[in-house]
Structures are given as C-alpha cells and as structure tokens.
Amino acid sequence: MQIQFGTDGWRGVIADTFTFENLSLVAQATMDYMHREGLAGKGLVIGYDRRFLSREFAEHVAGIAAGNGIRTWLSNRYAPTPAVSWAVHERGAGAGIMITASHNPPRYNGFKVKESFGGSARPATTKILEGMVSDNIAASRPVLAVSFAEGLASGAVQLFDAAAPYLSQLGRYVDLDLIRASGIKAVVDPMYGAGCGFLPLLLPGITEIHGTENPSFGGHPPEPIAEHLCELTSLIAGGAFQVGLALDGDADRIGAVDERGEFFSSHRIFTVLLRHLYERKGVRGGVVKTVSTTRMIDLLAEKYQLQLFETPIGFKHICEMMLEHDILMGGEESGGLGVKGHIPERDGILMALLLLEAMAMSGKGLRALLEETMDEIGHFQYARIDLPIENAAKQRLMMELAAGGITEIAGFEVVQHNFSDGFKYIFGDGSWLLIRPSGTEPVLRLYSEAGDPARVEQLLKAARGIAGV
Numbered sequence: 001m002q003i004q005f006g007t008d009g010w011r012g013v014i015a016d017t018f019t020f021e022n023l024s025l026v027a028q029a030t031m032d033y034m035h036r037e038g039l040a041g042k043g044l045v046i047g048y049d050r051r052f053l054s055r056e057f058a059e060h061v062a063g064i065a066a067g068n069g070i071r072t073w074l075s076n077r078y079a080p081t082p083a084v085s086w087a088v089h090e091r092g093a094g095a096g097i098m099i100t101a102s103h104n105p106p107r108y109n110g111f112k113v114k115e116s117f118g119g120s121a122r123p124a125t126t127k128i129l130e131g132m133v134s135d136n137i138a139a140s141r142p143v144l145a146v147s148f149a150e151g152l153a154s155g156a157v158q159l160f161d162a163a164a165p166y167l168s169q170l171g172r173y174v175d176l177d178l179i180r181a182s183g184i185k186a187v188v189d190p191m192y193g194a195g196c197g198f199l200p201l202l203l204p205g206i207t208e209i210h211g212t213e214n215p216s217f218g219g220h221p222p223e224p225i226a227e228h229l230c231e232l233t234s235l236i237a238g239g240a241f242q243v244g245l246a247l248d249g250d251a252d253r254i255g256a257v258d259e260r261g262e263f264f265s266s267h268r269i270f271t272v273l274l275r276h277l278y279e280r281k282g283v284r285g286g287v288v289k290t291v292s293t294t295r296m297i298d299l300l301a302e303k304y305q306l307q308l309f310e311t312p313i314g315f316k317h318i319c320e321m322m323l324e325h326d327i328l329m330g331g332e333e334s335g336g337l338g339v340k341g342h343i344p345e346r347d348g349i350l351m352a353l354l355l356l357e358a359m360a361m362s363g364k365g366l367r368a369l370l371e372e373t374m375d376e377i378g379h380f381q382y383a384r385i386d387l388p389i390e391n392a393a394k395q396r397l398m399m400e401l402a403a404g405g406i407t408e409i410a411g412f413e414v415v416q417h418n419f420s421d422g423f424k425y426i427f428g429d430g431s432w433l434l435i436r437p438s439g440t441e442p443v444l445r446l447y448s449e450a451g452d453p454a455r456v457e458q459l460l461k462a463a464r465g466i467a468g469v
Contacts, residue, residue, distance in 0.1 A: 014107055082348070
C-alpha cells in the first residue's frame with residue numbers, strides 16, 4: 001500500500017491499514033532517513049498515547065530502532081505529544097516518534113514524526129519519508145529489527161520519564177503561583193487521553209474528569225469540540241466551576257468552556273491568548289495562522305502592527321514559520337497553538353495554563369475577556385461542518401473547484417480567494433467560506449465566518465449545494 005503523511009503524521013485504522021507490518025515499513029524508512037541525514041548518532045525519542053495497542057506499537061518501533069543501531073529512549077508510560085517533543089529538544093535527539101492518532105476516532109492509530117528542534121516534521125521531511133517507504137517496498141528491502149526485550153537487555157532501548165522534565169519547565173512560561181493564589185475554580189477534561197493527570201499535578205486544586213483508561217474514549221473521538229464536551233459544559237453551567245478546559249487525545253490541542261457554560265472555541269482561545277501575550281506579558285513577534293482560522297487574528301495583528309502569515313492547515317506549516325521567523329504565536333482552527341520561547345510545537349497543556357494565567361491576571365472570565373476584545377475589533381460568528389464523502393467524490397469536487405469560475409456565492413460577490421489548502425472565498429465585508437477535504441479522514445470540511453450568524457448559515461448551505469452533499 002502507499003503510505004501518505006497527512007496534516008500531522010501517518011494514520012490508519014487499526015488492523016486494517018495501521019498494522020504492525022505497515023508500521024514496520026514506516027519505522028524502517030524513518031531509521032533510514034536518520035542515518036542518511038547524520039541524525040542516528042543523536043538517538044531517538046519514542047512516546048505513545050492511551051489508544052488501543054499504542055504501547056505495543058511503540059515497543060515494536062523501538063525494536064526496529066535498535067535493529068538499526070539507533071539508541072532509543074522510550075517513555076515508560078503514556079505521555080502527551082508536547083512532552084515527547086520537549087524530550088527530543090532537551091536530549092538533543094535526532095528525532096522523535098509519537099504513536100498517536102490525536103483526535104481521530106478510537107479505531108485509528110498513527111505515527112507522528114518530530115524533528116530535532118522538537119516540533120512536527122516539516123512538509124519536505126514527510127515527503128522524503130513517503131518516498132523512502134515506497135523505495136524500500138519496491139526494492140523489497142528487509143526491515144532491520146530486534147525484539148523489544150533484546151533492545152532493553154542490550155541497553156539500546158532505555159525507558160525514561162517523558163512527562164516529568166516537560167512539566168517541570170512549564171513554570172518558565174506561566175506564573176503557576178499566581179494561578180494557585182487566584183482561587184479560580186477550574187475543571188479539566190483530558191478526554192481519557194494522554195493528558196490525563198498532568199494539570200492536577202501542576203495545580204492540585206483543579207478537578208479532572210474522564211481521567212481513567214478508556215481506549216474507546218467514552219464512545220466518541222477525543223476531539224475537544226462542543227458536541228464532545230457535554231459533561232464539562234454541564235459542570236460549568238451548574239455553577240460549581242468558573243472555567244472548563246479540555247485536551248485532545250494526545251494533549252497537543254485545547255478546547256474550553258467559558259463562565260456561562262458555553263463552548264469556547266479555539267478561535268476565541270487564540271484571540272484571548274494573543275492579546276494576553278502581547279498586552280499583559282509584553283511578548284513581541286509576528287503571528288501565523290492557518291487558512292481556516294478566524295479573522296479576529298488578522299484584526300488583532302493589524303491593531304498591534306504585527307506581521308501576519310497565513311499557511312495551509314497542519315501545524316507542521318506553522319512550525320516551519322516559527323523556525324524561519326520571529327513568531328509571537330501560531331495557531332490553527334483545530335485547537336493547536338504554540339508560543340514564542342517554547343518549542344515550535346502545539347501544546348494543549350501550556351495553553352490551558354496560559355488561559356488560567358490570563359484569568360488570574362485580569363480577574364475576568366474567558367467570555368468577559370473575549371467580549372472586551374471584540375468590542376474593539378468587531379464581533380464574529382464561526383461555524384464548521386464535517387460531512388462524510390467518498391474519496392472518489394471528494395476528488396471530483398476538488399477538480400471542479402480548481403477549475404475556477406466561482407465569482408459569487410449565495411448572492412455575495414467573491415472579492416478574493418485563497419486556494420493554498422482547499423478553496424477559500426472571501427467577500428467584501430470580510431466574511432469568508434472555505435471548502436476543504438480532510439487530510440486524514442474521508443470527510444469534507446466546510447468553514448465559514450461572518451459578523452452575522454444567519455450569514456454564516458447561508459454560506460454553509462450554499463457550500464453544501466456546491467459540494468452536492
């Protein structure tokens with residue numbers, strides 16, 4: 001089969017496309033890449049989440065690394081993706097591998113590659129890896145491996161605590177004492193994922209739900225979006241807590257619930273944190289966002305006179321910009337956010353702490369902070385619809401849209417477009433519509449933002465008509 005890396009790594013359905021055999025092919029190509037680039041001597045960090053067979057998959061990869069003569073540090077328990085990325089950076093490793101399918105449904109697992117700087121593999125790197133997998137298959141090149149037990153016995157594989165060093169350095173970015181002293185009543189939902197237990201370690205007063213091991217993730221994907229956070233929302237609405245925080249399956253993305261008990265999207269989180277970093281913490285630099293992210297970031301960047309970059313979807317593109325430019329903050333619609341001074345990586349745990357710090361420093365809730373900002377830059381409504389679509393139909397639609405010719409949608413003239421990742425149509429009043437296929441699932445995503453919620457619905461309805469779904 002052809003191995004393809006999506007927006008962040010290679011993913012597949014367990015026992016279908018994500019098998020030990022296919023994992024071996026991807027792992028061997030990664031080891032070949034490390035040797036070719038002179039990285040093998042620096043060693044490899046491997047971590048894993050709480051999905052079905054994740055630990056076994058990680059041990060299998062460790063055996064392949066040992067078989068290729070690469071010293072390997074394997075996490076001794078599940079760990080958040082940002083902790084694994086931090087370990088790559090801290091240890092000066094040549095690369096990192098995280099076994100996770102992030103926010104995908106429970107039947108999926110995946111393979112994320114982290115480069116030596118402690119962030120997502122850049123597009124050029126994943127392209128090379130795809131080619132090396134194909135070349136190895138064509139040449140019938142054998143996978144070099146020893147058993148995990150042999151790797152441990154020889155010392156080629158060493159177990160280590162990936163979480164503790166990562167957690168211990170977060171206080172450099174956030175005033176934990178201020179948060180503790182604030183008395184903010186917060187509850188966190190790690191969604192049964194790799195972030196379970198870590199925020200309460202840093203902030204003993206925080207309450208955690210859904211922290212037990214549950215590879216089915218409670219019956220829905222571990223994605224921190226409104227429909228998956230019903231219990232968290234109920235707890236806030238009930239008045240016992242002031243804020244709810246949520247982490248995805250590998251804790252590199254964040255969601256939240258505000259003091260009204262309403263879902264607080266990643267766009268709003270990005271907006272509140274950008275203002276917090278710039279105005280309260282005095283951090284300076286450019287801003288980078290993906291094509292599907294709110295226009296509020298554009299307006300804040302304009303207000304602060306910051307350089308703004310827009311990239312295709314996938315944090316690997318943001319990471320690349322953070323490496324090439326002086327970036328204050330980067331973020332994407334799916335809840336992945338990264339900040340200056342840390343590794344160039346999205347980090348749900350750090351973002352949760354920064355939200356609590358913003359509340360503690362301002363004495364205000366998330367909704368109040370957002371309203372304060374929108375009173376200055378304008379009020380916006382955002383919505384996204386995910387529709388199942390067969391790959392063949394998806395490809396046909398993309399070809400039709402690529403041919404161009406759309407000059408108006410729902411009676412609104414298109415004044416600008418961006419086809420860097422999907423098909424984004426921008427209208428005269430700043431509202432916009434994006435039609436984009438998922439990079440990891442057989443799904444078509446429709447996005448829209450406008451000042452009026454009725455306008456958003458109108459644009460999404462028109463998009464469904466265009467897509468024929």
